[in-house]
Amino acid sequence: MTLTTEETTTTDVRVALPPTVKRTGVLPTSGAPLERPTAAAHLSDEQVHQLGAELDAIRDEVLAARGADDAAYIRNMIRLARTLDVGGRIALAFSKTRLGWAIGTGSLALGKVLENMEIGHNVLHGQWDWMRDPDIHSTTWEWDFVAPARGWQHTHNDIHHTWTNVLGKDRDVGYNILRVSDEQPWKPRDVFNPVVNFFLAPTFEWGIASYDLEWDMVKAGVKSKEEFNSDLNALKQKAIRQVLKDYIATPAAGLLAGNSFKRGLAGTVAANMIRNVWSHAVIFCGHFPDGVDVFTEEMIDGETRGDWYIRQMLGSANLSGPKVFHILTGNLSHQIEHHCFPDLPSNRYIEVAPRLREVCERYGLPYVTGPLHTQLFQTWRKICQLALPDENKAETLKETFLPKWMRRKTAVATA
Amino acid sequence: MKSVAMRAASVFTHPAPPHDFLALFNPLSSARQLRGVVTAVRPETAQSTTIAFRPGNGWSPHDAGQWARIGVEIDGVRQWRSYSLSAPAGSDPEITVTACGKVSAHLAHQTRVGDIFFLAPPQGDFVLPTGPRPLLMLTAGSGITPVMSMIRTLVPKRPDADVVLIHSARDRESTLFEGELAELSEQYDGLHVIHRFTSEDGRIDFSDAADLDALCPDWRSRKTYVCGPSEMLDAAEALWTGANLPDTLTVERFATATYAEVDGATGGTVTFEKSDREVEADGTTPLLEVGEEAGVLMPSGCRMGICRTCLTPLLSGQVRDLRTGEINATEGDLIQTCISAAAGNCHLDV
Numbered sequence: 001m002t003l004t005t006e007e008t009t010t011t012d013v014r015v016a017l018p019p020t021v022k023r024t025g026v027l028p029t030s031g032a033p034l035e036r037p038t039a040a041a042h043l044s045d046e047q048v049h050q051l052g053a054e055l056d057a058i059r060d061e062v063l064a065a066r067g068a069d070d071a072a073y074i075r076n077m078i079r080l081a082r083t084l085d086v087g088g089r090i091a092l093a094f095s096k097t098r099l100g101w102a103i104g105t106g107s108l109a110l111g112k113v114l115e116n117m118e119i120g121h122n123v124l125h126g127q128w129d130w131m132r133d134p135d136i137h138s139t140t141w142e143w144d145f146v147a148p149a150r151g152w153q154h155t156h157n158d159i160h161h162t163w164t165n166v167l168g169k170d171r172d173v174g175y176n177i178l179r180v181s182d183e184q185p186w187k188p189r190d191v192f193n194p195v196v197n198f199f200l201a202p203t204f205e206w207g208i209a210s211y212d213l214e215w216d217m218v219k220a221g222v223k224s225k226e227e228f229n230s231d232l233n234a235l236k237q238k239a240i241r242q243v244l245k246d247y248i249a250t251p252a253a254g255l256l257a258g259n260s261f262k263r264g265l266a267g268t269v270a271a272n273m274i275r276n277v278w279s280h281a282v283i284f285c286g287h288f289p290d291g292v293d294v295f296t297e298e299m300i301d302g303e304t305r306g307d308w309y310i311r312q313m314l315g316s317a318n319l320s321g322p323k324v325f326h327i328l329t330g331n332l333s334h335q336i337e338h339h340c341f342p343d344l345p346s347n348r349y350i351e352v353a354p355r356l357r358e359v360c361e362r363y364g365l366p367y368v369t370g371p372l373h374t375q376l377f378q379t380w381r382k383i384c385q386l387a388l389p390d391e392n393k394a395e396t397l398k399e400t401f402l403p404k405w406m407r408r409k410t411a412v413a414t415a
Numbered sequence: 416m417k418s419v420a421m422r423a424a425s426v427f428t429h430p431a432p433p434h435d436f437l438a439l440f441n442p443l444s445s446a447r448q449l450r451g452v453v454t455a456v457r458p459e460t461a462q463s464t465t466i467a468f469r470p471g472n473g474w475s476p477h478d479a480g481q482w483a484r485i486g487v488e489i490d491g492v493r494q495w496r497s498y499s500l501s502a503p504a505g506s507d508p509e510i511t512v513t514a515c516g517k518v519s520a521h522l523a524h525q526t527r528v529g530d531i532f533f534l535a536p537p538q539g540d541f542v543l544p545t546g547p548r549p550l551l552m553l554t555a556g557s558g559i560t561p562v563m564s565m566i567r568t569l570v571p572k573r574p575d576a577d578v579v580l581i582h583s584a585r586d587r588e589s590t591l592f593e594g595e596l597a598e599l600s601e602q603y604d605g606l607h608v609i610h611r612f613t614s615e616d617g618r619i620d621f622s623d624a625a626d627l628d629a630l631c632p633d634w635r636s637r638k639t640y641v642c643g644p645s646e647m648l649d650a651a652e653a654l655w656t657g658a659n660l661p662d663t664l665t666v667e668r669f670a671t672a673t674y675a676e677v678d679g680a681t682g683g684t685v686t687f688e689k690s691d692r693e694v695e696a697d698g699t700t701p702l703l704e705v706g707e708e709a710g711v712l713m714p715s716g717c718r719m720g721i722c723r724t725c726l727t728p729l730l731s732g733q734v735r736d737l738r739t740g741e742i743n744a745t746e747g748d749l750i751q752t753c754i755s756a757a758a759g760n761c762h763l764d765v
Contacts, residue, residue, distance in 0.1 A: 031609075071491030082436055089427060129710030131494040134447050135435070137712050139690055142430035158691075241429045249426045 006278070025152070027305045029053075034298040039366055040310045044237035051304030051363055058355055059341050066130060070374050074128050074136060074349045077118055077327075084111030085144070093253040101267055107269040113278055122346040125151055129343075130230025148211035155212050158399040161342050165287060165294045165315035168292040173294065175200075175211050175255045177387040180287075181294045182380045191314045194380075197284075204276035207233055244270060278328075281392050284317070285375040286335035288382060289317045291368040313360060314337035318369035325372075326350060336367065442531055443471030453530040454507065460589050463513040463557070465501065468532055470508065477537035479504040479568035480561040480667075484716060486533030489524060493533065494518045497717050499560040499642075499667070500537060503567035506643025508537070511558040511591060528677040538722060539666040543568070547575050548638045551631055553619075553651060555643030557745065559591050562642060566599065566606065576605030578633050583611040583619060583643070589619040603732075614756065621650035635660060640666040668719065671721055680735060683760040687711045688730060690765060696757040701737065702727075703752040711765060713752060720754035727752050 022350055024179045029052060032045045040048070067273065088108030093099055117289040120143035122128070142149045163169035172393070174180040178197055179414040200207050212326035213231050217223035251264030293314040319325075326349075328332045334349035337356055344352070370378075389396040424433035432446035443450045458464050477483065482499045496518045502509035514520035542552075543565050552562045559582050569576050584590040585651075590610060596708040600606045607686035609630055611619060620626045627634050635658060641651045648666050655664040680698030685705055687693075690712070695707040696705040703725055706713040716724025720738060725747040742758050743750060752763070 067490040068488070068493075069489065080432075082439055086427075086436055086439075125708060127711075131488075131491055132707060132710070133714065134712055135445065139712055140447070144430065238430070240533060243428075245426055245429050253427075 018373055022128050027303060029305050031278050031302055031304055033300060033302045033304070033307050035296070036307070037295060037299055037311070037314055039314050040307075042308075042364060045304075048304060048306035048310065050306070051359065052309055053306065055309045055340060055356070056305070056361055058352060059344065062102060062341070062344050062352060063130075066345060066348075070345050071131050071133075071257070074131075074345070075121070075125075077114060078136070081106070081111045081114040081119055082396045085115065087111075088271070089250050090252070092250060092264050094257040096235060096257075096259070101263060103275075105267040105270050108267065109274040112144055112271060112275040113328060114274060117282070117332065118327055119143075119320050119330075120145065120149075120331070124149055125157060126343050127345045144242075145208075147212050148231075149237045151212040151231050151234065152208065155214065157342070162338065163300075164312055164339060165292070166300055166311075167294055167296060169297065169300075171211075171214075171216070174217055175207065175208075178383060179357065180383065182386060182390055183294050183296075184386075186386075186396070189385050191397070191401075193302060194384050197383050197405075198379075201277045201280040202273045202278040205272070209239070262375040264317065279304060281372070281376055282332050284379045285319055286316055286332055289370070289375040289378040290382070291318050291366055291369060309340055310365065312336070313356070313365060313367065315339065315374060317369075318367075319375055320369050321371065323350065325413065332376050337371075428734075437693070440610070443490075445471070447536045449536070451475040451508075451532040451534050453526055453528050453532065456526050456528055459511060459703055462523060462589065463511060463591055465509055465511045465526075465528065466522065466526050466735070467502070467507055467509040470534055473507075473536070474534060475500075475536045477504060477508060477564075478542045480541040480543065481537040481539040481564075482541075482561065482717075483508065483510075483537045484535035484660070485510065485522075486527075489518065489521050495715055496501050498720075499539075499541075499564070501560040501563045501567075503564055510735070511560045513556070513591075515557075533718070537723075539667070540643070541578075541665060544638055547573065549577040549636060550579070551634050551637035551639040552578065552580040552582075553641040553647075554641060555647055555667070556589075558641075558667070558669070559645035560642075562640060565640070570599055570603050570606045575604065576603070576730050578605060579607045579609070579637065581609045581611060581619070581630055583613055605666070612678075618647075621654045623643045624654065624714075627654070627763070638663050638665070640665050640667070642669075645669075649712065651735070668721075680756070680758065682757040684733075685760070686762045687765050688762055690735070696736065697739050698756050698758060699737070700756055701753050702734065702750075702755050702757065702763065703720040706752065706765065713765060715753060718731065718753045720751055723751060725752045726750065728763050728764040730762035733758045734761055 004366070025332045029049055030045070036043070042053070056216075059271065084107045088111055089104070091104030091107060093104075095101060095104060105227045120141065122136050123136055124143070126138035126163070134140055146367060160170055160172040167171060167173060167181070174184065177200070178192055179186065213235065214354070215224050218228045246268040250268050251261045255261060255265035264414060295311055295315065299311070305388050313336050316339045317333040318336050319329060321333060331337060331346035331349045334353050337349040338346075338353045340356065341349075341352065357367050421433050424436075427437050431650050434444045437444035442678070445450060448473060451470040451474070453466055453468045455467040456464060477500045480499070481498050484495055484497050486493050488494070494517070498510040498512060499731075500508045501511040505763055510600075510686045512519050512522040514523040533758035540563075541561055543754075547763075552565070554562050559667055562580065563709075566578060566580065571576060580596070582596075582640060587593065587610075590612075593610070596608045600608045614708045631637070639655070641648055641664065644690045645668065646670060652664065652666060657662050682695070682697040682700070682741070685694050687706055687709065691712075692711055694704075694705055694709045696702065701715050703718065712725065714725050716722035718725075729743065729746065729750045731746055733754040734750055735742055737754045737756055744758070
């Protein structure tokens with residue numbers, strides 16, 4: 001039996017792909033999953049169904065209310081981001097003072113933050129497709145971010161949003177390089193958790209670009225070599241243009257005004273780093289603070305529409321703050337609302353949030369939210385704690401890292 | 416020179432094209448979508464308005480009688496319709512819109528100078544003959560718009576022009592261009608205008624030649640253009656075919672007659688593969704509308720099965736041609752989404 005299989009694999013040049021399970025957009029409205037998450041275990045099937053219907057009604061209401069004001073909102077946002085971008089580059093290249101450098105860098109960073117988060121992320125979700133404007137559409141938009149939009153849409157929209165926080169399904173749980181939940185078994189490399197995260201923050205766009213290539217899927221044989229190479233090529237082309245723009249052309253433009261190349265380069269590197277650190281912080285606060293659940297595959301087997309909503313609510317965390325803060329986070333500060341309604345225009349989350357919170361209270365479900373500093377602290381604390389094994393910390397670490405002869409010695413000592 | 420500058424600029428604007436940044440200063444600048452700015456708005460009748468606009472780069476000057484696709488935003492959603500251009504060839508385009516649906520009512524009543532239109536270049540074969548010939552124009556209602564462009568183009572410039580216009584409208588108040596036509600016919604011998612007010616005199620009967628013989632006795636020797644409601648076009652076609660003169664008749668249709676028996680036809684689930692959307696559709700709604708409703712960027716053109724701009728590959732399943740009722744289940748076939756509806760489940764490559 002085994003022999004035959006080996007025979008075929010060696011003779012067949014094509015890679016056999018296991019069928020990818022694709023969920024349809026329509027989940028059943030009745031029934032129940034094999035197991036409900038603890039936080040929702042007190043709800044009856046009927047209650048879960050009712051909750052699903054309530055959330056559907058909220059969604060329909062907002063969909064029907066979309067109009068000219070929303071269209072004006074996204075257009076103004078795009079205009080603002082582009083003005084900041086072009087203004088920032090001009091200031092960087094042609095100003096002579098330190099203040100000019102700071103203004104240029106800040107303006108460019110702010111432009112990039114808006115472009116990636118409030119515009120790019122949300123346009124690529126299809127939140128603005130209803131306008132039928134080919135200039136602002138999920139199938140045509142490309143963002144000022146190293147990761148090509150199409151690849152990101154796959155890993156983010158298809159995988160992460162469908163399988164939110166399901167262990168073994170949602171690759172965003174730790175992005176394959178971090179341990180962010182005690183449900184993930186500890187591995188020796190996890191001791192580097194804080195270090196990895198510390199270096200991931202300022203290089204986030206490169207981290208995401210690499211993550212979207214799905215190296216792990218290629219290794220598992222789920223993604224073909226051809227697909228991988230074509231994604232890699234797209235990334236190369238995009239990366240070359242991004243590097244050329246930010247790290248060569250913009251600093252070089254400064255030479256025209258008699259500025260040094262280094263001055264411009266420092267500005268663009270700083271702007272990208274600010275954007276990277278900011279988006280990393282916001283995104284990590286969306287799923288990893290205390291009180292956010294992860295799920296097992298049993299919990300999604302037979303999942304109904306209501307259960308899906310519950311999973312999105314339990315698996316996400318909001319950030320509190322003033323309106324301008326929400327815009328700067330791309331309204332990912334409304335992570336719960338975004339996960340329940342990923343295709344509603346982002347400017348509408350702010351009005352949906354109190355309603356969703358009320359629903360959660362009424363059904364006795366947690367609604368995790370807090371200011372950025374608290375959530376960020378919890379996220380970092382978790383990443384540091386999870387660097388170590390859950391039990392027998394010292395023993396396991398010694399087992400794993402100490403050379404054999406030292407291990408024996410310590411064993412004797414403890415005996 | 417310009418393209419070199421653009422290429423240099425694109426280094427700084429990547430991944431957006433430089434046009435997107437130029438749009439900060441020039442609302443007509445776009446790499447993807449031809450635009451125009453409204454330069455004048457003139458009411459014609461209570462329900463009709465003429466709108467002049469200046470198109471951006473990419474527009475081609477129209478021939479008299481041609482139409483163009485115009486996109487406007489209503490409640491933030493882009494809507495496309497086709498309109499005949501009423502301005503003479505060689506001048507900035509104008510459309511004359513009569514409020515009769517959501518989009519035309521918006522255009523006729525809400526358009527302001529400075530508004531931005533989205534455009535596609537002019538097209539259509541409802542155009543003047545290449546050599547001088549005596550002409551008969553048969554129009555009804557807003558069907559006069561392409562013919563108005565022809566008259567404005569031809570009559571003032573050609574001393575040898577010989578044009579008879581028979582225009583039907585409900586009454587004098589709803590008649591388009593009445594004053595201008597009166598002036599033109601007074602000024603130029605080559606134009607003869609007959610107004611028919613249907614509320615008083617009834618419609619012209621095309622079932623036999625009697626009405627026409629009375630209005631324009633030499634109609635058989637004239638090259639004839641007809642534009643109006645489909646019943647009028649069908650009747651005129653029958654009359655000219657009966658008179659053995661089908662080649663002298665040129666018809667412009669504004670709407671497509673749909674196959675009568677499709678009412679009650681069952682639809683299915685339509686999957687838009689590239690856009691990753693799945694929607695339920697009935698058997699009578701054109702797939703173009705189904706897609707647009709779902710936020711899919713559907714290619715579209717005339718919306719009446721003529722221009723083939725909307726061609727989309729059918730990956731699987733079957734669709735029904737709403738004009739003929741014919742079922743098409745050929746995988747990979749390019750279908751016209753504007754006149755095709757779902758006939759069961761189908762997958763489209765868009």
